[in-house]
Amino acid sequence: MKLSESEENYIKCIYHLHVPGQGVSATLLAASVQTKAASVTEMLKRLSRKKLINYKPYHNFTLTELGNKIALEVIRKHRLWEYFLVEKLGFDWHEVHTIAEELEHISSKELIHRLEAFLGSPSFDPHGDPIPDRFGKMKTVRQTCLSEIPEKKLVTVNAITDQSATMHELLKHYGIHIGTKIKVNRHFSFDGSVEIKINKQPLITLSRKAAQYIFCTI
Amino acid sequence: MKLSESEENYIKCIYHLHVPGQGVSATLLAASVQTKAASVTEMLKRLSRKKLINYKPYHNFTLTELGNKIALEVIRKHRLWEYFLVEKLGFDWHEVHTIAEELEHISSKELIHRLEAFLGSPSFDPHGDPIPDRFGKMKTVRQTCLSEIPEKKLVTVNAITDQSATMHELLKHYGIHIGTKIKVNRHFSFDGSVEIKINKQPLITLSRKAAQYIFCTI
DNA sequence: AAAAAAATTTAGGTAAAGCTAAAAAATAAA
DNA sequence: TTTATTTTTTAGCTTTACCTAAATTTTTTT
Ligand SMILES: [Mn+2]
Ligand SMILES: [Mn+2]
Ligand SMILES: [Mn+2]
Ligand SMILES: [Mn+2]
Numbered sequence: 001m002k003l004s005e006s007e008e009n010y011i012k013c014i015y016h017l018h019v020p021g022q023g024v025s026a027t028l029l030a031a032s033v034q035t036k037a038a039s040v041t042e043m044l045k046r047l048s049r050k051k052l053i054n055y056k057p058y059h060n061f062t063l064t065e066l067g068n069k070i071a072l073e074v075i076r077k078h079r080l081w082e083y084f085l086v087e088k089l090g091f092d093w094h095e096v097h098t099i100a101e102e103l104e105h106i107s108s109k110e111l112i113h114r115l116e117a118f119l120g121s122p123s124f125d126p127h128g129d130p131i132p133d134r135f136g137k138m139k140t141v142r143q144t145c146l147s148e149i150p151e152k153k154l155v156t157v158n159a160i161t162d163q164s165a166t167m168h169e170l171l172k173h174y175g176i177h178i179g180t181k182i183k184v185n186r187h188f189s190f191d192g193s194v195e196i197k198i199n200k201q202p203l204i205t206l207s208r209k210a211a212q213y214i215f216c217t218i
Numbered sequence: 219m220k221l222s223e224s225e226e227n228y229i230k231c232i233y234h235l236h237v238p239g240q241g242v243s244a245t246l247l248a249a250s251v252q253t254k255a256a257s258v259t260e261m262l263k264r265l266s267r268k269k270l271i272n273y274k275p276y277h278n279f280t281l282t283e284l285g286n287k288i289a290l291e292v293i294r295k296h297r298l299w300e301y302f303l304v305e306k307l308g309f310d311w312h313e314v315h316t317i318a319e320e321l322e323h324i325s326s327k328e329l330i331h332r333l334e335a336f337l338g339s340p341s342f343d344p345h346g347d348p349i350p351d352r353f354g355k356m357k358t359v360r361q362t363c364l365s366e367i368p369e370k371k372l373v374t375v376n377a378i379t380d381q382s383a384t385m386h387e388l389l390k391h392y393g394i395h396i397g398t399k400i401k402v403n404r405h406f407s408f409d410g411s412v413e414i415k416i417n418k419q420p421l422i423t424l425s426r427k428a429a430q431y432i433f434c435t436i
Numbered sequence: 437a438a439a440a441a442a443a444t445t446t447a448g449g450t451a452a453a454g455c456t457a458a459a460a461a462a463t464a465a466a
Numbered sequence: 467t468t469t470a471t472t473t474t475t476t477a478g479c480t481t482t483a484c485c486t487a488a489a490t491t492t493t494t495t496t
Contacts, residue, residue, distance in 0.1 A: 260475095442494085455481105465469080465470070
């Protein structure tokens with residue numbers, strides 16, 4: 001089935017907004033795809049007609065099996081392109097998302113298949129998100145947000161879930177990136193800030209706001 | 219100026235159809251972009267409004283300076299992507315055009331700039347067509363079609379202007395590709411066929427139809 | 437259980453990009 | 467230079483994907 005760029009973006013957003021059990025609401029989706037609720041309703045009818053979502057007017061909706069499969073295909077393309085942009089073209093990881101937002105809609109299957117091989121079949125994109133394989137399967141890593149790691153534990157950063165330039169600036173300043181080994185020294189419950197140590201560097205204190213976007217494996 | 223995919227395709231087609239002096243006709247363009255003449259007229263009005271073409275109803279039209287610049291940008295992207303697909307992803311040259319037809323519309327300037335560097339700033343795409351640099355300048359090679367090369371001359375293939383799978387099959391069979399050195403042995407004026415020799419291989423006779431798409435430098 | 441608020445859909449509109457059929461203009465033939 | 471043919475444009479319609487404003491349904495508060 002050949003979908004439009006818009007349809008693909010909606011499907012992908014529904015996938016990302018979905019939390020097991022609840023289904024997705026129209027207002028949330030509207031904000032997510034940057035349109036108005038009325039436009040979302042129209043699209044929902046179309047996606048429903050194409051059997052990509054389960055939809056009853058006035059109720060939350062979910063992706064069908066087919067919709068889910070398509071979402072994973074788009075996400076796979078998005079993340080492989082992001083990996084390409086960072087690893088091959090030398091982009092910083094916070095610059096690649098917007099470009100991948102376009103590249104993810106290039107339709108050739110053969111292209112993405114060869115791109116994957118060219119990149120060495122990576123399992124994670126530059127932000128640490130898992131890349132679905134051609135069957136839609138993703139590696140699941142048990143990862144915990146930095147503010148929830150017990151004191152004295154030594155962990156490895158493996159995902160950053162805020163991709164803004166400002167977050168990038170902060171991380172760069174402290175020399176934190178995917179793969180960095182961090183020892184959690186202390187949590188301050190007053191403001192949720194966390195004191196950490198990287199290698200032999202002096203101690204660093206990160207705010208709760210920053211720590212909550214840094215995910216690690218133990 | 220942000221143009222739609224359609225607008226870019228039209229502009230590029232006008233560029234390719236243009237022969238110095240005449241300007242381009244609506245019927246030719248219609249065939250070229252695979253639409254009907256009526257649709258072309260509508261687009262011409264839009265492109266004219268945007269100052270991309272010089273257009274008077276019922277007359278042939280040409281690209282403006284701006285239109286020309288944009289055409290070259292799209293062609294630059296198209297050919298750089300084709301080069302990428304062949305050189306990095308290992309596609310055969312006859313498979314890449316359709317994919318590049320989509321990739322050429324990805325908007326990021328930074329992307330194409332980095333892609334070019336990554337590829338080593340190639341001057342020619344896999345079909346032998348010159349790649350415009352970021353100022354729109356192209357290397358011009360004086361090249362002659364194989365059926366017009368004088369007898370006994372030794373030449374080098376540097377462009378194939380038919381990219382069909384069938385042409386690819388024929389060239390592969392004879393071991394002809396860009397860079398192949400060919401000695402023109404004899405022309406038969408009866409049917410325009412040409413007898414050639416490659417290295418120490420046995421003589422080959424190419425039809426006029428095939429020879430006319432093989433361009434060489436002396 | 438009503439009333440108020442919030443979420444969602446419908447109604448009516450716009451712009452892009454296509455289509456067919458008919459009208460108009462330009463070009464070629466007689 | 468008329469007439470015929472071809473090319474181009476107009477008119478009127480369609481689909482996708484948006485929009486605002488109004489109506490409807492669901493949910494939350496009193
Ligand atoms: Mn991304
Ligand atoms: Mn996208
Ligand atoms: Mn091409
Ligand atoms: Mn194109």
